[in-house]
Amino acid sequence: MTSIHYKTRFGQARLLAFCLFSAMVGQAQQPAPAHAAESPASSSSELGEPRKLMEQGRIDEAIAQLEKIQSQNPAAKGLDLELGTAYYKKSDFPKAISYLTKASAEDPKNEEAVQLLGMSYFAGGHPDQAIPLLEKVQGWIGRANVDSYYILGTCYIQTRNYDQARHSFAKMFDVPPESAAAYLFTARMLLRQEYDPIAEQYALKAVALDPKLPLVHFLLGELYMYKSRMPEAIAEFQQELALNPAHAPTYYKLADAYSRVEKYDEAQRLLQRSIRLDATSSVPFILMGKVLEKKGEYELAVLSLKHAATMEPNNPTTHHLLGQAYRDMGKKEEANAELKRAEELRTKEDSP
Numbered sequence: 001m002t003s004i005h006y007k008t009r010f011g012q013a014r015l016l017a018f019c020l021f022s023a024m025v026g027q028a029q030q031p032a033p034a035h036a037a038e039s040p041a042s043s044s045s046e047l048g049e050p051r052k053l054m055e056q057g058r059i060d061e062a063i064a065q066l067e068k069i070q071s072q073n074p075a076a077k078g079l080d081l082e083l084g085t086a087y088y089k090k091s092d093f094p095k096a097i098s099y100l101t102k103a104s105a106e107d108p109k110n111e112e113a114v115q116l117l118g119m120s121y122f123a124g125g126h127p128d129q130a131i132p133l134l135e136k137v138q139g140w141i142g143r144a145n146v147d148s149y150y151i152l153g154t155c156y157i158q159t160r161n162y163d164q165a166r167h168s169f170a171k172m173f174d175v176p177p178e179s180a181a182a183y184l185f186t187a188r189m190l191l192r193q194e195y196d197p198i199a200e201q202y203a204l205k206a207v208a209l210d211p212k213l214p215l216v217h218f219l220l221g222e223l224y225m226y227k228s229r230m231p232e233a234i235a236e237f238q239q240e241l242a243l244n245p246a247h248a249p250t251y252y253k254l255a256d257a258y259s260r261v262e263k264y265d266e267a268q269r270l271l272q273r274s275i276r277l278d279a280t281s282s283v284p285f286i287l288m289g290k291v292l293e294k295k296g297e298y299e300l301a302v303l304s305l306k307h308a309a310t311m312e313p314n315n316p317t318t319h320h321l322l323g324q325a326y327r328d329m330g331k332k333e334e335a336n337a338e339l340k341r342a343e344e345l346r347t348k349e350d351s352p
Helices: 010-028 045-055 059-072 079-089 093-106 111-123 127-144 146-158 162-173 180-192 196-209 216-226 230-243 248-260 264-277 283-294 298-311 316-328 332-350
Strands: none
Touching: 045 059, 045 079, 059 079, 079 093, 079 111, 093 111, 111 127, 111 146, 127 146, 146 162, 146 180, 162 180, 162 196, 180 196, 180 216, 196 216, 216 230, 216 248, 230 248, 248 264, 248 283, 264 283, 283 298, 283 316, 298 316, 316 332
């Protein structure tokens, strides 16, 4: 969901990374490396039904069948890998680690087992144990898989090995590790995971290497805005526009900064420019509604916010601002309905 806030929590970043690699797990269930295809595990008919259940998302049923097979034939080839995969998909990472450790010990060259074991350690909050396994995977899967570089780089960040993270992200984006772009990409990932001081250092290093690099001043502006350092944020966004004058998000980020220092006319003008450049994002319409409400132009604020709501119906910020605008207009019933809707959406967002 689009938001006008820039903070992304560490847990959300890890969840996103986990989801990316979970998609790869599904791919791994398809015919894979030659040595895996030739193993008895992949040809065993008794494992076929549990695999089918996993593909259908019926994980608990798959586990029940696999445990039944285990009770009848504990030494069945490939059983540990199947159980580890099932528990990984269930997000029961301690059990996944237990089975996948056995599977990788049984066949150290099994790419799927090693990769899933590394991912289980990562998703379970143990990046230090994930790193050697994911490093090993890099040599097998080649340069094509950018998600693997992202996960490994994230693990390096979590273990404070920022230079190694930069090398991993450089490979991910196919740029030299000492380039300004590599520092910019790493700064973005650091900011996403709330390593703000290090993110600032890396962004400033990118500026030093290439002062005209697009989006580096944009990132610094976001960082300074998050830190409520508005004069610095405004200066950075202005520098970005000087280098990148057709970048619609810079206009609405700068407008947001101006609105926070109560320069509403300047903010409105910038939001109009952002919308003319790109009318597909709800964010400038939300911000426009906020600015117009502050200026006392309530009917126009409602029009802008209602348009944002049609674009993104489940954004609680939009409904909250609509409630405020209706309240200012004296429309108590509409205000209460919108504020109630905003609270419902926030509760839904916060629920596990």
